[in-house]
Amino acid sequence: MSFQNFEQPYPQPTSQTVLPQIQDQPSRVSGTKRAALGSFGDPTHARHNLTSAASPSVSIASSASPANVLPNGSAAENQYTPGHASGSPAAKRFQVPRACERCKRLRRGCSEYRPCRRCVDAGVADQCQVTAVGPQLNGPGQGNDAQSLHQRLSDLVPARLVDYCTQRFFDRLHPTIPILTMEYVARLRAASISPEGLESLAVLVGMCGQVLLQTEEPEELFQQGVIPEKNLAFGRLLLDTAIAAYQIMPRRSVVSIEMCMFSFFLYACEAVLFHHSRAFRFLRETTTLVLLFRPEEADDTTQLVANRLFWVLLISERSHAIRYRRPITLQITNATPSIDAGDSSLVGFWSLAALFRPIDTSFIALLNHEELAIGPSPESINHIETKVNSALSPGLDLRDTQKANLRVTQLWLRVIIWQLRLHLGYLVEESYQHSLTYRYPIDVAKDLMLSTRDLSPPAFKVHGVGLTEKLFDIASALVDVLARIPLNSTSPRGVAMGTLPEDDLLYLRNLIRKLPGGQTMFDDLLEKHIQQSVPALATRRPNISSPSTLDARGQLGTRGGH
Structure with missing residues (x-):
């Protein structure tokens, strides 16, 4: 697999991968190892450049989060x-x-979302506010x-x-x-x-x-x-x-x-x-x-x-x-409250805490591109990855809601660590450690499909939009990888399981559409990302209304039209 056609340093979007309404940001990565990587690899990048109109006097938003589609009820006051x-x-x-200030001023009907359709059509989504x-x-x-x-x-x-x-x-x-x-x-x-x-x-x-x-x-x-x-x-x-x-x-x-x-x-x-x-x-x-x-x-x-x-x-x-991409304030120190690990009803919660234990201040600083006196070493990132991988013990007695949250969160953190390695120039084309290769999101998507196909949508829905965003990040990273490799190429593991990476992408899309914000925001963003990055897959949109979309093994069956 060749990555020589990556023209710009990460995370500057290229014309192939930029999502709708995204404003370009200056590249913050240099070095010969990364000079040919393009926007490849940061599935969260699309969320940090949209103009927010979710709430009055705020500026942060996420293109992959329903901050831009906030339901506010009818136009009339309730x-x-x-x-x-x-x-x-x-x-x-x-x-x-209920109605936004612009629609009130114009005395026009206002939709139930923020930004409302009228403001979006007028190109003033950032002005769609409720005072x-x-x-x-x-x-x-x-x-x-x-x-x-x-x-x-x-x-x-x-x-x-x-x-x-x-x-x-x-x-x-x-x-x-x-x-x-x-x-x-x-x-x-x-x-x-x-x-x-x-x-x-x-x-x-x-x-x-x-x-x-x-x-x-x-x-x-x-x-x-x-x-x-x-x-x-x-x-x-x-x-x-x-x-x-x-x-x-x-x-x-x-x-x-x-x-x-x-x-x-x-x-x-x-x-x-949102x-x-x-x-x-x-x-x-x-x-x-x-x-x-x-x-x-x-x-x-x-x-x-x-x-x-x-x-x-x-x-x-x-x-x-x-x-x-926010800073954090809470730290784990000697004075940190202990956790009563002996309470069996909290075993899932302590597993979730174990996943985020290694995500400390220094790791967040790296994600935020903070200027550090001493740069990170590959060994330090390997240590964080090891902690994340070992956080979930096998054989735990968990509810389905806990399984959904823990499995998705662990795989999402693996993608985040992979992004950081890409940014730092630590990835290679071939390695015995799959997480060090450019193709690693393919393995993550495969693991996600295998580990969640036995869970029902309500087990995911209860966690709200945060879990949908994590799934979107994984799917977006997979799209970036598929844009750089032949579509008929797959890992030996994928061949053994009888599915291709694009099938795992369809599984992800099908799941995302059933979750909060999926149909109103995430799937449309993902579809446009696919159209720009991998046009050959753009017509393979899942049809969640058909029960045959997923067969008993979790593989893709009948697919809906575009």
Whole structure:
């Protein structure tokens, strides 16, 4: 295989591989080993150059993330009277803005996405914004004191809703983000009854918001009259109200674990809705609060919750940093909270933590092209790769949701390490260590197909858009490799398994289309990337409506048209 036709140094996009709406960036790689590599190898590069219109006054976005297709409901303003569903007297009406400012000014209909179709067609997607962040909590005759704020939040989350969302959290979300315990939830509910427990009530509101936005359950709560709108719409209302409350809640000099948890749930909700810049803001605020929190002064339950929150944040921050090229703040030191590895229910979570342990500050600095006094050595990257490869022990008793997250994340990190080696000029055409070769994404895609074909789409969906982005990164790297090798070429391993690399690509696309943001954003980006890089594969688009797309072995069967 020859790579002599790579004309530009990585990661400068070429005309063959650039994704739609991507703005070129100056190349930050030099050296004779990389002079002929082109844009080959960085599947995340496409996500860091799109203009963001996901939220007001933000600039970061991802071409492969639904930050650009945020559903915001209808053009009309949505009004809801809190307290109505729970039988209490009607309170003031909350108004949640829906239409973007440009469509309001022009008095034109606005679509439910951000940026809306009208702004996109006019070429002003970056101006598609909604001014208000959330509903205004202080109306005529109403103050922002703790008692009135407590009453308004209480009206939104009746006991029946909290019961349901607590159960759904422990069933669906707890295996991945085990930051709550039943004892701690009981404490929150007891404290939330009085205005003095405003922070505890806020945590429950945030938890309910994440459950309604992320678990994608049937609309039984709406049908039973527990909530006045469907899950997604009411989850957005909870988030908007929670953010407005967060902005006016009194701040204590001593940080409480409840404020840490509340801020985390705001981050989680914003991430579900593809508000990546807002999510980063709350993620950074949460890490700051956790660093200021003093667990040694707390009781055992609070310390347990704080320790788990630290590790959830460490994983979230490092994953976010890789996907959006952000710096990190949390580090693993001698003072880092220990993990109770003896708890068998958390074995999947500790495996996830083990995957991100070696992704330290120096690794993130390399990904961000930070100027370092001492450059990295091949041995140091080999050490990180070894840690990632050994993080998942065989034979673990895991749920399907944990299997999906762990398997995809491990393979994604392998691609990230491969990108870094490509950037540093450490790749070769042939090596006994496959991860040192240009073809390595072919092996990664093969492993992903073999290790996930027995899992159903709901096992992936519960993890939200973050997992979809990881799959897109792997698929994009595979497209870059296929653009540089003959299409009839495959590895001996692929021949033995009876599939070609392009079949694995179709499997990936089929899976991506079933996940959050897949059909609205990721698959279209991937299709355009394929059209520009490997036109011969552009017509082989999967048809997810056909049950024969994948046969019993996970191989591609009947394929849909382009």
